[in-house]
Amino acid sequence: MAAVAVGGARVPFGRRTLLADRKRSALSAAGVGLALMLVLLLYGIWNGIDDRLVAFEDHAGAALYVAQPGTTSMLSEVSVLPRSTVATVTADPGVRWAVPVRGFFSVTHVGDTRVPTYVVGTEPGRPGGPWELAAGRAPAADDEVTVGQLFARRAGVAPGSRLSILGAEFTVVGIARDADMFMASFAFMTHAATDRLVHSDATTSFVLVGTDEPAAVQARLAAAGLNVLTRDQIAANDQALKSQAYTAGMKAMLVVAFGIGALVVALTTYTGVVERRREYGIVKALGATKPRLLGIVVGQSVVLAGLGLIVGVVLYGAGRRALEAVRPEYAVSLSPGALLRTAVAAILMGLVASAVPAHRLAAIEPAVAFGGG
Amino acid sequence: MIPGAARLPGPRPAPTDGPVIDLRDTAVARGGARLFAPVVLSVEGLGKTFGEGHTAVHPVRHVSFDVQEGEIVLIMGPSGSGKTTLLLMLGAMLRPTAGAVHVGGVDLATAPGRVLPRLRSRHLGFIFQDFNLLASLSALENVEYALNLAGVRGRPARARAEDLLGRVGLGHRLGARPSTLSGGEQQRVAIARALANDPPLLLADEPTANLDAANGRSIGALLRDLATDEGRSCVIVTHDERLRGIADRVLWLDDGILKPTPDGGLHADHAPRRRGVRD
Ligand SMILES: Nc1ncnc2c1ncn2[C@@H]1O[C@H](COP(=O)(O)OP(=O)(O)O)[C@@H](O)[C@H]1O
Ligand SMILES: [Mg+2]
Numbered sequence: 105m106a107a108v109a110v111g112g113a114r115v116p117f118g119r120r121t122l123l124a125d126r127k128r129s130a131l132s133a134a135g136v137g138l139a140l141m142l143v144l145l146l147y148g149i150w151n152g153i154d155d156r157l158v159a160f161e162d163h164a165g166a167a168l169y170v171a172q173p174g175t176t177s178m179l180s181e182v183s184v185l186p187r188s189t190v191a192t193v194t195a196d197p198g199v200r201w202a203v204p205v206r207g208f209f210s211v212t213h214v215g216d217t218r219v220p221t222y223v224v225g226t227e228p229g230r231p232g233g234p235w236e237l238a239a240g241r242a243p244a245a246d247d248e249v250t251v252g253q254l255f256a257r258r259a260g261v262a263p264g265s266r267l268s269i270l271g272a273e274f275t276v277v278g279i280a281r282d283a284d285m286f287m288a289s290f291a292f293m294t295h296a297a298t299d300r301l302v303h304s305d306a307t308t309s310f311v312l313v314g315t316d317e318p319a320a321v322q323a324r325l326a327a328a329g330l331n332v333l334t335r336d337q338i339a340a341n342d343q344a345l346k347s348q349a350y351t352a353g354m355k356a357m358l359v360v361a362f363g364i365g366a367l368v369v370a371l372t373t374y375t376g377v378v379e380r381r382r383e384y385g386i387v388k389a390l391g392a393t394k395p396r397l398l399g400i401v402v403g404q405s406v407v408l409a410g411l412g413l414i415v416g417v418v419l420y421g422a423g424r425r426a427l428e429a430v431r432p433e434y435a436v437s438l439s440p441g442a443l444l445r446t447a448v449a450a451i452l453m454g455l456v457a458s459a460v461p462a463h464r465l466a467a468i469e470p471a472v473a474f475g476g477g
Numbered sequence: 478m479i480p481g482a483a484r485l486p487g488p489r490p491a492p493t494d495g496p497v498i499d500l501r502d503t504a505v506a507r508g509g510a511r512l513f514a515p516v517v518l519s520v521e522g523l524g525k526t527f528g529e530g531h532t533a534v535h536p537v538r539h540v541s542f543d544v545q546e547g548e549i550v551l552i553m554g555p556s557g558s559g560k561t562t563l564l565l566m567l568g569a570m571l572r573p574t575a576g577a578v579h580v581g582g583v584d585l586a587t588a589p590g591r592v593l594p595r596l597r598s599r600h601l602g603f604i605f606q607d608f609n610l611l612a613s614l615s616a617l618e619n620v621e622y623a624l625n626l627a628g629v630r631g632r633p634a635r636a637r638a639e640d641l642l643g644r645v646g647l648g649h650r651l652g653a654r655p656s657t658l659s660g661g662e663q664q665r666v667a668i669a670r671a672l673a674n675d676p677p678l679l680l681a682d683e684p685t686a687n688l689d690a691a692n693g694r695s696i697g698a699l700l701r702d703l704a705t706d707e708g709r710s711c712v713i714v715t716h717d718e719r720l721r722g723i724a725d726r727v728l729w730l731d732d733g734i735l736k737p738t739p740d741g742g743l744h745a746d747h748a749p750r751r752r753g754v755r756d
Contacts, residue, residue, distance in 0.1 A: 112630035112631015112632060112633070112634065113630060113631050114622075114625045114630050115614060115618045115621050115622040115625055117611060117613070117614060117618075117622055120613040120614060121611070121613045123613075124612065124613040382609075383611055383612065386605075386609045386611065387611070387626075388594075389568070389570060389597060389603055389609075390597065390598060390603070390622075390623050390626050390670075391594045391595065391596070391597035391598025391599070391623075391626045391627065392594060392598075392626050393591075393594045393595070393626075394591075394594075396626065469570070470568075470570045470597075471565050471570045471571055473603070473605060473609050474561055474564070474565060474570075474605060474606075474682055
């Protein structure tokens with residue numbers, strides 16, 4: 105027989121042998137699937153939190169944010185600027201528009217219900233207001249407020265409802281979509297209304313800047329002594345808010361979930377190798393090389409990880425709906441990139457897991473094939 | 478091979494007695510008289526020791542013999558006499574502790590471990606007592622897989638596997654799982670698998686022990702045909718007296734040492750007339 109390697113299909117011994125143990129393979133795929141579901145959900149929650157933390161920046165349309173010196177984010181720091189900053193900024197020839205936006209955390213009272221709120225005050229009709237409405241309209245008068253959907257559901261408010269922020273009474277005139285973060289909901293009102301709430305009509309928090317030449321404008325405004333951040337800088341710093349609360353725990357859970365998945369794969373393939381020790385001995389007696397043997401267990405592990413991934417995606421779909429029903433503040437969203445990363449991680453998990461059976465397989469003597477002789 | 482023409486000396490005397498006839502340099506004789514048929518397997522002073530000190534066991538001691546092309550050599554002996562240990566060493570699955578085994582141009586005692594898989598897949602064909610088919614593969618795939626392991630893939634592998642199964646009379650059971658085949662059929666698949674990569678030497682450990690008389694007989698006849706028609710050599714470890722009928726030579730292993738056979742001679746008196754008479 106020709107000894108040269110030629111192309112063409114090979115008998116899938118490893119996969120067949122693995123899948124011959126149907127029950128074990130199914131249980132294993134389910135176990136890996138659960139672990140990957142957890143990974144996907146954590147990823148999804150993470151993504152959802154991130155998305156919502158920067159929803160304002162995503163929709164306000166500003167390229168630059170002027171803030172109080174030393175302040176680098178909207179959500180985790182206080183910013184107070186003289187209102188005159190708006191005029192200073194507008195005077196720059198590269199600036200198309202500049203608007204004041206006031207933002208601060210507060211607690212809204214609706215009857216006995218308290219809702220953590222991030223108050224946003226803007227000039228009616230200018231950038232910074234609610235970006236998408238589920239009902240009603242944006243606030244126009246100084247006693248009107250538009251709140252996030254989740255806020256509305258939690259507090260049971262609708263257009264026409266009354267609520268109280270910092271002791272002032274407001275009428276709900278609109279419900280905004282995509283305006284709830286994991287820790288607070290947006291409440292939009294006029295800038296003038298916020299002036300009353302904080303008893304200061306000569307200040308604002310940020311000046312949002314629309315420009316086609318952000319780098320040049322940023323440089324000029326900075327030279328004039330202003331603290332100017334790009335949209336991306338502000339967004340990144342706002343996303344960092346969650347890391348204080350979530351990053352460590354999330355990372356630990358991700359590691360644990362991957363560890364569990366890898367362990368399930370490793371145990372399954374390892375058990376298969378031990379139970380079918382004789383078959384692997386025969387394969388060795390027939391002349392399987394070390395790379396080929398490694399290929400068998402790597403293939404098995406990757407097949408299990410792949411099956412687990414399919415199960416995991418299906419379970420994720422169900423888990424996501426369940427979670428959003430129970431905890432709507434967690435908008436679970438998964439980008440294709442995150443899915444791809446999880447798939448790659450699952451394959452890597454399989455590769456790591458195959459080290460265990462590979463080690464065991466290497467120790468099998470081909471002589472076991474002669475056990476009955 | 479021509480029945481009765483090949484007659485080798487039996488086990489050679491211990492190495493200290495010096496070489497008797499060097500039958501290995503027989504290239505000139507290729508195609509000529511079978512007396513000088515090429516040597517496919519050469520065993521010299523082969524020994525195996527397990528353990529050390531006074532707990533050491535020596536299942537194989539000073540075993541020497543050659544196997545020629547087309548020759549069937551039976552290794553018989555009582556249980557525990559070292560037959561399987563010897564066969565494992567011939568099959569590159571157990572390292573000898575003394576002596577040499579020359580097969581496929583290498584000495585199995587000293588060859589580096591990385592060359593052994595290739596040797597097993599291309600120069601040796603194994604036939605086991607328990608057939609040892611891979612349960613999750615069909616008959617066809619069992620044979621095809623052996624080809625894959627030697628680097629032959631795809632259509633050529635499939636075609637050859639089909640051809641081989643046809644030759645052992647199983648052309649109609651290609652897709653059958655081993656568990657649905659009778660013992661005799663399984664052993665035929667195993668023989669087709671052993672032949673997959675056209676090895677010059679077949680090694681069989683009790684190939685008929687798990688078969689009834691009729692199946693044992695036909696497996697024996699199949700091996701004889703492979704030796705006679707294709708010049709394949711075969712070393713068979715067995716208790717099965719019926720297999721004497723197909724052997725060119727019988728070696729008797731007792732306590733790890735080759736001895737004259739209990740019936741008085743070193744050689745099997747293989748001749749066509751003896752076949753059938755015994756069966
Ligand atoms: N791996 C081993 N370690 C120790 N002793 C062994 C080992 N393999 C075989 N033996 C011993 O070698 C002797 C011959 O065994 P074996 O070759 O299986 O004989 P047979 O096949 O003729 O029955 C037995 O006494 C057996 O216990
Ligand atoms: Mg034995």
